[in-house]
Amino acid sequence: MNIHARFEAAFLRAADTPALLCPGREDWSYGRLVEETERLARALDERQVGAGDRVLVQVEKTPEAVALYLACLKTGAVYVPINTAYTKPEVEYFIDDCEPALLVVDSDFETHVSVATLDGGRGTLLASPSRDLPAAKSVSRADDDLAAIIYSSGTTGRSKGAMLTHANLLSNAETLCAAWGWRDDDVLLHALPIFHVHGLFVALHCAFQNATPVVFHAGFDAEAIIRDLPRSTVVMGVPTFYTRLVNEPAFDAAACAHMRLFISGSAPLTEQAFGAFEERTGFRILERYGMSETLMNTSNPLDGERVAGTVGFALPGVDVRIADEAGSPVPTGEVGTIEVRGPNVFKGYWRMPERTAEEFRGDGFFVTGDLGTMDAEGRITIVGRDKDLVISGGYNVYPKEVETLIDEIPEVVESAVIGVPHADFGEGVVAVVVARGRVDDELVSAHLKDRLARYKQPKRVIRVDDLPRNAMGKVQKNVLRQKYADILS
Numbered sequence: 001m002n003i004h005a006r007f008e009a010a011f012l013r014a015a016d017t018p019a020l021l022c023p024g025r026e027d028w029s030y031g032r033l034v035e036e037t038e039r040l041a042r043a044l045d046e047r048q049v050g051a052g053d054r055v056l057v058q059v060e061k062t063p064e065a066v067a068l069y070l071a072c073l074k075t076g077a078v079y080v081p082i083n084t085a086y087t088k089p090e091v092e093y094f095i096d097d098c099e100p101a102l103l104v105v106d107s108d109f110e111t112h113v114s115v116a117t118l119d120g121g122r123g124t125l126l127a128s129p130s131r132d133l134p135a136a137k138s139v140s141r142a143d144d145d146l147a148a149i150i151y152s153s154g155t156t157g158r159s160k161g162a163m164l165t166h167a168n169l170l171s172n173a174e175t176l177c178a179a180w181g182w183r184d185d186d187v188l189l190h191a192l193p194i195f196h197v198h199g200l201f202v203a204l205h206c207a208f209q210n211a212t213p214v215v216f217h218a219g220f221d222a223e224a225i226i227r228d229l230p231r232s233t234v235v236m237g238v239p240t241f242y243t244r245l246v247n248e249p250a251f252d253a254a255a256c257a258h259m260r261l262f263i264s265g266s267a268p269l270t271e272q273a274f275g276a277f278e279e280r281t282g283f284r285i286l287e288r289y290g291m292s293e294t295l296m297n298t299s300n301p302l303d304g305e306r307v308a309g310t311v312g313f314a315l316p317g318v319d320v321r322i323a324d325e326a327g328s329p330v331p332t333g334e335v336g337t338i339e340v341r342g343p344n345v346f347k348g349y350w351r352m353p354e355r356t357a358e359e360f361r362g363d364g365f366f367v368t369g370d371l372g373t374m375d376a377e378g379r380i381t382i383v384g385r386d387k388d389l390v391i392s393g394g395y396n397v398y399p400k401e402v403e404t405l406i407d408e409i410p411e412v413v414e415s416a417v418i419g420v421p422h423a424d425f426g427e428g429v430v431a432v433v434v435a436r437g438r439v440d441d442e443l444v445s446a447h448l449k450d451r452l453a454r455y456k457q458p459k460r461v462i463r464v465d466d467l468p469r470n471a472m473g474k475v476q477k478n479v480l481r482q483k484y485a486d487i488l489s
């Protein structure tokens with residue numbers, strides 16, 4: 001069982017159907033996507049990259065990048081995509097951790113592992129073999145063989161690689177297509193990055209299962225979205241997409257006349273944003289809930305009441321319970337930790353068996369760390385994420401990673417990084433710093449520039465004499481969050 005074989009069968013039946021419609025570039029049909037995937041699969045073979053080998057990928061969003069993902073699946077290699085915003089030291093961490101057989105990047109990168117690019121120039125993967133050999137079969141894979149590793153940052157500041165299997169990806173793709181009523185005439189408008197679960201697995205797999213067209217935008221641009229709505233039926237996005245669209249005067253019910261569904265995830269969609277969107281367009285956004293470790297867990301219904309501020313019901317085949325600290329279900333309506341079990345749940349953290357063991361119960365439930373409630377009907381509401389976590393524009397930022405780097409600045413005595421409300425990103429990162437000399441936004445920004453992805457960097461640095469602490473000496477971040485709640489608005 002290789003999920004690629006499933007996709008490829010659908011692609012070959014729809015060889016003339018548009019696959020990736022790219023504004024400003026040549027469109028690719030599904031037939032073309034199969035050919036380019038084949039070409040890249042051969043290039044991987046030539047470099048002796050095969051089943052189980054990791055391919056670490058940091059490239060811009062292009063059709064070629066999609067073909068590379070498919071080629072990795074096809075050859076049984078493990079696809080490890082990372083954010084294009086990561087700096088060199090961040091990428092080096094991933095190289096050391098996953099020990100890739102190949103690193104694919106957009107420009108030169110000095111390192112001890114093999115490096116290739118995708119741009120079609122000399123020595124690149126795309127400059128590789130000719131196209132007229134007979135196509136190879138997808139390498140056969142067992143259900144629990146790895147298809148991908150998706151890194152997510154952690155409380156300790158060290159990223160953990162979530163190991164996702166072919167069976168995880170396939171089961172979630174099938175479940176989502178059914179839950180969202182994917183149709184043969186659906187056209188997905190895709191503006192998410194493709195290095196995360198949302199843009200790569202949730203969005204693309206719904207289209208790939210059915211070989212339906214994807215309008216493929218390199219990034220989010222509200223005007224470009226509005227231009228392409230008349231040829232699309234489904235948008236998947238983070239809440240920032242929807243608040244930005246509502247800010248556009250040209251975005252209204254008429255602009256959405258051809259649309260069927262707007263889906264939101266990766267960050268909480270506020271009731272206010274849900275309401276503003278409905279008022280403007282008549283559409284009730286369908287909010288769903290997932291994580292890198294579990295793919296999608298719950299969804300508001302396609303038919304039936306979509307309730308603002310809730311993430312809907314457990315998806316078919318997925319068990320969700322709200323549990324106390326011992327893993328026992330709490331009474332209906334009470335707050336507890338959301339725990340998940342099902343074919344969507346990952347195999348564990350890459351090379352972190354102890355960490356993996358800590359986060360699973362004996363009966364196979366994964367402890368998400370998110371707090372929620374479930375009502376009598378089974379509808380789930382998230383009432384609190386991991387205390388420390390900042391979710392900015394759909395990206396997770398763990399303060400510890402940012403604090404550790406800020407604390408390296410000689411003048412800094414200590415720092416506390418928090419998330420505060422941000423009109424565009426939902427939350428924005430702010431650093432509160434105790435220093436013995438001059439420390440300001442410029443100094444912090446200069447220190448972090450080449451060390452930390454831009455979206456993780458503080459939007460503001462606040463200098464204080466002391467950090468508030470409780471009787472145990474722990475920094476009271478809630479006090480800081482309250483005090484600086486308006487600083488980014």
Ligand code: MCA
Pocket residue numbers: 191192193196197198199219220238240241265266267289290291292295392393394395425454455456
């Ligand atoms: C860009 N910037 C950000 C962010 N994005 N800062 C904080 N948070 C962000 N998310 C910075 C830029 O570096 C730039 O900095 C400044 O903000 C303005 O950039 P702008 O051009 O306006 O931003 P953009 O390119 O339009 O990007 C915003 C975005 C993007 C479209 C919301 O962040 C995005 O695509 N987010 C989606 C993330 C996502 O896919 N998450 C899914 C993972 P300066 O000007 O200072 O240089 S979670 C997931 O997969 C789970 C499983 C799930 O359930 O879905």
